[in-house]
Every structure is written in structure tokens, then in C-alpha cells.
Amino acid sequence: MLNYKGYNATMATSNPTKVSFKAQMLLAREDAIIQSVNRLLAEKGFEAMTVDEVAADVGIAKASLYKHFPSKEDLAGAAMVSVMRRAQAFLDALPAQASAMEKLRSVVQWTLGLKLAGEMPSLPSQNSKLRTTLMGNKDYMDGLMDVSDRLGAWIEVAQAQGALNPKFPPIAVLYTLYARACDPVLEFLKMGELYSNDEIIALVLDTCFDGLSARGR
Amino acid sequence: MLNYKGYNATMATSNPTKVSFKAQMLLAREDAIIQSVNRLLAEKGFEAMTVDEVAADVGIAKASLYKHFPSKEDLAGAAMVSVMRRAQAFLDALPAQASAMEKLRSVVQWTLGLKLAGEMPSLPSQNSKLRTTLMGNKDYMDGLMDVSDRLGAWIEVAQAQGALNPKFPPIAVLYTLYARACDPVLEFLKMGELYSNDEIIALVLDTCFDGLSARGR
DNA sequence: GTCTATAGGAGGATAGAC
DNA sequence: GTCTATCCTCCTATAGAC
Numbered sequence: 254m255l256n257y258k259g260y261n262a263t264m265a266t267s268n269p270t271k272v273s274f275k276a277q278m279l280l281a282r283e284d285a286i287i288q289s290v291n292r293l294l295a296e297k298g299f300e301a302m303t304v305d306e307v308a309a310d311v312g313i314a315k316a317s318l319y320k321h322f323p324s325k326e327d328l329a330g331a332a333m334v335s336v337m338r339r340a341q342a343f344l345d346a347l348p349a350q351a352s353a354m355e356k357l358r359s360v361v362q363w364t365l366g367l368k369l370a371g372e373m374p375s376l377p378s379q380n381s382k383l384r385t386t387l388m389g390n391k392d393y394m395d396g397l398m399d400v401s402d403r404l405g406a407w408i409e410v411a412q413a414q415g416a417l418n419p420k421f422p423p424i425a426v427l428y429t430l431y432a433r434a435c436d437p438v439l440e441f442l443k444m445g446e447l448y449s450n451d452e453i454i455a456l457v458l459d460t461c462f463d464g465l466s467a468r469g470r
Numbered sequence: 471m472l473n474y475k476g477y478n479a480t481m482a483t484s485n486p487t488k489v490s491f492k493a494q495m496l497l498a499r500e501d502a503i504i505q506s507v508n509r510l511l512a513e514k515g516f517e518a519m520t521v522d523e524v525a526a527d528v529g530i531a532k533a534s535l536y537k538h539f540p541s542k543e544d545l546a547g548a549a550m551v552s553v554m555r556r557a558q559a560f561l562d563a564l565p566a567q568a569s570a571m572e573k574l575r576s577v578v579q580w581t582l583g584l585k586l587a588g589e590m591p592s593l594p595s596q597n598s599k600l601r602t603t604l605m606g607n608k609d610y611m612d613g614l615m616d617v618s619d620r621l622g623a624w625i626e627v628a629q630a631q632g633a634l635n636p637k638f639p640p641i642a643v644l645y646t647l648y649a650r651a652c653d654p655v656l657e658f659l660k661m662g663e664l665y666s667n668d669e670i671i672a673l674v675l676d677t678c679f680d681g682l683s684a685r686g687r
Numbered sequence: 688g689t690c691t692a693t694a695g696g697a698g699g700a701t702a703g704a705c
Numbered sequence: 706g707t708c709t710a711t712c713c714t715c716c717t718a719t720a721g722a723c
Binding site: 301416418420429435442463464 | 596597648652678679684
Binding site: 520521533 | 697698699700701702
């Protein structure tokens with residue numbers, strides 16, 4: 254099904270093949286833009302990324318970018334919607350027979366992998382203009398709510414099953430999981446070049462769920 | 471003992487009282503600058519903080535700022551040196567009879583408190599110009615090395631004593647502790663207004679050392 | 688919708704008088 | 706060393722031709 258954005262009167266009066274082709278070209282280009290933005294956001298962060306860079310990376314003029322997205326903030330928003338969709342797809346694909354705790358671990362592992370692969374956009378939490386744009390982005394907010402609801406449900410189940418420590422409020426657990434997406438420990442360890450990506454993920458995953466203290470005893 | 475920066479030929483030929491007074495005024499002003507920078511860095515981060523803001527906050531002209539510090543990066547560097555000194559003072563003041571593990575917990579607790587009080591400057595890890603300036607700042611690097619060495623020693627002792635999980639490489643533990651200084655979980659929980667500062671600190675401290683998983687069994 | 692060219696403005700840094 | 710007044714670069718966003 255076409256989304257509303259790509260459907261208009263002009264296209265409705267053209268022949269179906271041409272319409273589809275045009276629409277596909279449009280979406281393909283926007284996908285290319287989002288991919289570039291995503292990578293640049295992961296590499297340098299929102300402030301350091303310039304719109305000129307994005308245009309150059311995509312291979313189009315800056316003015317053309319602004320025909321697709323009205324502002325730099327909207328570019329970042331589109332990238333966030335993109336990762337949110339990927340997250341939703343990942344949640345959908347989790348094996349049904351897995352326990353709630355296993356699912357939570359898998360999600361964090363996926364997040365860390367995305368970050369190490371340089372595909373996790375990093376946004377400043379302070380920029381208010383960006384925050385406003387993001388809060389007004391329905392696609393993003395809907396995705397965020399959906400993901401939060403699903404993770405929240407698993408957190409409560411895992412606590413009821415005694416896998417997750419019940420002394421932590423579920424919201425604190427949720428935030429702690431989200432925070433792994435901006436954990437600088439990954440970069441620190443990567444810079445040291447002492448450990449492979451998989452080892453780094455295992456380390457961070459274990460410190461997150463098991464804690465630093467020795468267990469048992 | 472006067473540091474080199476404040477000692478010059480003009481002052482050597484003046485009378486001692488006047489010299490001391492002048493020098494104290496100078497240092498007092500630089501302290502005021504650093505305090506402002508520290509607060510603004512904690513509030514908005516390095517990129518969002520403008521030099522105009524700093525000047526306005528201190529109550530002096532922007533050009534005067536640049537007589538004290540040659541660049542915005544050096545301003546941030548001075549703020550980092552300041553917190554590093556505070557950290558060193560905190561380490562010095564820790565009770566000698568405390569165990570290595572207790573000391574590590576105390577340090578993280580102190581860090582979290584500083585962050586919640588809005589006194590922990592937050593710098594981007596990507597800005598290369600800032601990184602270069604910081605790496606070239608001897609005072610900062612010396613302080614960082616000293617703190618890292620002391621924490622590293624405690625980490626090894628705590629592992630030998632079975633308090634800290636020995637499966638984690640000490641360097642990974644060190645980074646994990648440092649990372650608490652930029653953990654967004656604190657802001658998330660503070661924004662929710664459900665928990666007091668002390669409760670937030672306790673939550674983050676426990677997730678850090680005990681992990682999310684249920685213990686024992 | 689894509690381009691070239693440019694407006695408009697924020698912000699880091701400096702000149703030069705005192 | 707402090708000030709006022711600028712300079713100058715960089716970056717977001719837009720105008721206008723095709």
C-alpha cells in the first residue's frame with residue numbers, strides 16, 4: 254500500500270506503471286538520503302553533521318534535499334523513524350518461545366551491534382529545537398510508544414518470573430536498556446583495540462544484566 | 471607556591487602585597503569563569519554553549535575572556551581540570567579503612583551526585599578539535615592518569631578479594647565506571663519526577679554494580 | 688525536483704582605544 | 706586586562722532558472 258505522502262492527483266491520472274516507477278524512484282532517493290543521514294549521525298552526531306555533507310554523500314544538491322525534508326531536524330527525525338522501524342521488525346522476528354528475559358537480552362544485544370556497526374544515530378539530549386521536531390513526528394512517537402510498550406510488558410513478565418530483579422521500577426529498567434544505545438563504553442573499548450566487536454558486546458551485555466559485583470556468595 | 475602562569479617580571483619588581491592582591495584578583499576571576507563554564511557545560515553541553523553566554527554569565531566582555539583562555543576548547547579544558555581536581559580531592563578524603571569495593575562505590579556515587587547537581591560538564595566524544603586540545607592539556611592528562619591509576623588499583627584489589635567480578639577486564643570496569651558520568655538514565659528519571667535525587671542515585675548505583683538480573687537462587 | 692547561487696544569521700575570534 | 710565594535714568563517718535555508 255502506498256503511504257499518503259507519495260500519493261497525489263497528478264499521479265492518479267497517469268498510467269499505473271509510470272506512477273509506480275516515479276513513486277519508487279522518489280522513495281528510493283529518500284531511502285538513500287535517510288541511509289546517509291543515519292550513517293553520518295552515527296559517525297559525528299547531530300551538531301557536527303552538516304547538511305552540505307549529507308547532500309554530498311547522497312550525490313544531490315543541497316536544495317534538493319530541502320525539497321524532501323524541510324529542515325535538518327526533520328532529516329534526523331527521518332533517520333530515527335528508520336531505526337525505530339528496524340527495531341520493531343527485530344521485535345517481531347524474536348522467537349515466540351523465548352522467555353521475556355531472553356528477548357530483553359536479545360534486544361540490547363541487537364542495539365549494541367547496531368552501535369558498533371556505526372548504524373545507530375546519536376542525537377544530543379539537550380537540543381530543544383531537535384526535541385520539539387522529534388516530539389511532533391507522529392511516526393517516530395508512535396514507534397517509540399509501541400517499542401516501549403512491548404519492552405515494558407516483557408520487563409514486567411521477567412520480573413514476575415524472577416529473572417529480572419523486582420526491586421527496580423520497570424521504568425528505570427526500560428531507561429537503563431535504552432541508555433545502552435548511547436553508552437560510550439563501546440567506543441572506549443573499541444578504541445583500545447584489545448577486544449573484538451563480539452567480545453565488547455558480551456562485556457557490556459554482562460555488565461548491564463549481571464552487574465560489576467561478584468555474584469553468589 | 472605560585473604557578474608559572476601567574477608569575478612574571480612586572481610582578482617581581484612590585485611590592486609583595488600588591489603582587490599578591492593582583493594575582494589573587496586574577497585567579498578569582500578565572501575561578502569565576504571556570505565555574506560558569508562548568509555550569510553551562512553541564513546544562514547544555516559543549517556545542518550548545520556559546521562564548522557570548524559565558525561572558526554574559528561571568529559579567530565581562532567576550533574579548534576579556536579570550537585574554538584568559540585562548541579558545542573555547544581551552545575553556546572546556548579548564549573546566550575539566552577543575553572537576554579532575556575535585557575528583558582527586560574526593561579520592562584523597564576517602565576513609566583509609568574502607569575496602570576497595572566500598573571506595574569504588576563511593577566514587578561512582580559522588581559522580582552521580584555531581585551530575586544530578588548540574589556540576590558535571592558533558593563533552594561530546596566526537597569533536598576532534600576539542601579532543602586535541604584536551605590531550606594537549608598537561609594538567610588534565612596528569613589528573614586523568616592519576617585518577618585512573620588509583621581506580622585501577624582498587625579494581626584489581628576488589629577483584630582479588632572476590633568483591634568485584636573477576637571475569638571483567640579491569641580496563642572494562644574502569645570505562646564502565648567512567649561512563650556513569652554521562653549516563654542519560656539520570657536525566658530520564660529526573661524528568662519523570664517520580665523519584666528523589668537520592669533514589670535515582672541509589673537506582674543507578676545498584677543497576678551498575680548488581681545488574682538488572684535477579685541475584686542469588 | 689534538480690540545479691547554481693546567494694541570502695541571512697549565528698558564533699568564534701580579534702583590533703585597537705583606554 | 707578590560708572594553709566596544711568588528712571581522713570572518715561556517716552553516717542553515719531559500720530564490721529562481723530549467
